[in-house]
Amino acid sequence: MSTLQAVLRMHQIGIVNLLRPDRLIKAAGNNARLGPQAALVEKAAAEHPDLPALTDERGTWTYQQFFQRSNALAHALRKVDLPAKSIIGVLARDHRGLALAIAGTARAGRRLAMLNTGLAASQLAEVMKRENVRFLMYDSEFADLVDGLPDDLPRYLSWEDDGYVRPAGLLSVDEFTAAEPTTIPLPLPDKPGGFIILTSGTTGLPKGAPRTKVSPLASAVIADRIDFPRQGTAVIASPLFHATGFGAWTVGLSLANHAVLLRRIDAERILAALAEHRAHMLVAVPTVLNRILALGPDVIAKYDTSSLRTVFLAGSALPxxxxxxxxxxxxxxxxNVYGSTEVAVASVAQPHELRRSPGTVGRPPVTVKVALYDANDAAVTEPDVKARVFVRTGIPFEGYTDGQHKQIIDGYMATGDQGHFDADGLLYIDGRDDDMIISGGENVYPLEVENLLAAREDVLDAAVIGVDDADFGTRLRAFIVPTDESARDPQEIREFVRANLARYKVPRDVVFVDDLPRNPTGKLLRRELPAGPL
Structure with missing residues (x-):
């Protein structure tokens, strides 16, 4: 029944057309052998060849141009002699080169690892080795990171910055594919190569989360409770190498949408792109919203954003x-979308739900179920009781590439978060399991304190961690990014928290900083905050 509901929902949204079974059968066959991204690019090129597929700072590709370029890359990759089970890697920001790598690698039947642009050189080398990446496409700005990789690794530039001085013999992807046919189709691979998305790595080296077969219902899971445009425009300000941007872009392909890709996330540039392209959708993380609002009403008013209907928000908690x-x-x-690389979309809060209950992550989409379990693995069904969040979804997780797995109970997979339902069935996330602080015998989840601090007009961003304390075992330390007008008074901050929360949630230390360490998807990197003596 849930599968039928998902198929009908996809028809309603426009992802599939049940009235054209001929197209549906062909698309399903291509998806089964190519994977969704390459199959959807081909479908859009056949049905809407002249519609814009993507725009970056170097111009626009139509769907026909996108398909032809990806076909040429696939021809070139098929000729590369690589050891068995080798992986293609791409280290790139959001632009045509990254989109091309995704679609072209899939068309060649190769597996693609999308590498996080925030990796340090040592992390990149370790991830490349663990994932068996034996061929790399990368942006020139990451040349210093790539220089430390083995000399025999084939490598090509996916983007070349103006003024970059190329080493002798290094070719761009365009040069690599220049002699390849663009319109001669390749035989379909026997099975999809699949792709690997890295987890956020908030607690250490990012894990690889592979996807070989992606359920055709995945688009329904993402789009069920979100207003996607149809042959419209979305500005994507969340990296494609992570699940949020990747998932939103993929659904956009199924609807023949125009993706506006931004290499640099700049608040005013986002507003300009929304206005210039009359965009229906913005895909972003919460920190981007903060930056936009920080521009002030005069700057915001310069841009006509009246076309904006949807802000697809995920990646970190929404205060x-x-x-x-x-x-x-x-x-x-x-x-407000809640999910993870492992479980994809678990729940979505729609605008009216956020008006009533700001900060909620809403309800599960079609085919998805969310359950809570306590520390003894017993189901928790009462409202307003915090417990561990587990998700059951029709998009199977294949396990991490390092062999580790999440806990599964009754077919539900752990997300690593604590949460609760309210009396109306709306889900709330209270914090990460591994973020919990025990101070003086009391359990404290930093997110509650952070949300309180972030609500102050003189606070731009806030983070709370636990640090060693001789009396309490652990005490709270708050890091605050203040506004220019802030008085920066630690005692006033402590008194403010004490007036609003329990005594044991008051931070003993208050540290004012210029910025907080966050990864490209907006997640806070707590481990990088100083926990030693001040």
Missing amino acids: PDLCERFQNTFGDVLY
């Missing part, structure tokens, strides 16, 4: 105050 301030400025457009 309730930020939710309210953004919707007060741009209207009821926020869709």
Whole structure:
């Protein structure tokens, strides 16, 4: 029944057309052998060849141009002699080169590892070795990271910055594919090569989360509770190498949408792109919303964003105050998505739900179920009781490439988060299991304190960690990014928390900083905050 509901929902959204079974059968066959991205690019090129597929700072590709370029790359990759089970890697920001790598590698039947642009050189080398990456496409800005890799690794430039001085013999991907045919189709691979998305790595080296076969229902899971445009425009300000941007872009392909890709995430540039392209959708992380609002009403008013209907938001927690301030400025457009690389989309809060309950992550989409279990693995069904969050989804997780797995209970997979349902069935995330701080025998989840601090007008961003304490075992330390007008008074901050939360949630230390360490998807890197003596 859930599968039928998902198929009908995909028809309603426009992802499939049940009235054209001929196209449906062909698309399903291509998806089974190519994977969704390459199959969807081919489908859009056949049905809408002249529609814009993507725009970056170097111009626009139509779907026909995108398909032809990916076909040429596939021809070139098929000729590369690589050891068995080798992986193609791409280290790139959001632009045509990354989109091309995704579609072209899939068309060649090769597996692609999308590498995180925030990796340090030593991390990159370790991930490359663990994932068996034996061929690399990369942006020139990451040349220093790549220089430390083995000399015999084939490598090509996916993007070349102006003024970059190329080493002798290094070719671009365009040069690598220049002699290849663009319109002669390759035989379909026997099975999809699949892809590997790295986890956020908030607690250490990112793990590889592989996807070989992606359920055709995956688009329904993502789009069920989100207003996607159809042959419209989405500005993507969340990296394609991570699940949020990748998933939103993939659904956009199924609807023949125009993706505006940004190499650099700049708040005013985002507003300019929304206005210039009359965009229906913005894909972003919460920190981006904060930066947009920080521009102030005069700058925001310079750009006509009246076409904006949907802000697809994921990647990190959405503070309730930020939710309210953004919707007060741009209207009821926020869709707060909760999920992970492993379980994909677990729940979505729609704009009306966020108006009523700012910060909620809403309800599960079609085919997905969310359950709570306590520390003894017993189901928790009462409202307002915090417990561990588990998800059952129709998009199977294949396990990490290092052989580790998440806990599974009754077919539900652990997300690593604590949460609760309210009396109306809306889900809330209270914090990460491994973020919990025990101070003086009391359990504290930093997110509650962080949300309180972030609601202050003189605070741009906030983080809370636990540090060693001789009396309490652990005490709370707050890091605050203040506004220019902030008084920067630690005692006033402590008194503010004490007036709003329990005594044991008051940070003993208050540290003012210029910025907080976050990865490209907006997740806070707590391990990089100083926990030693001040």
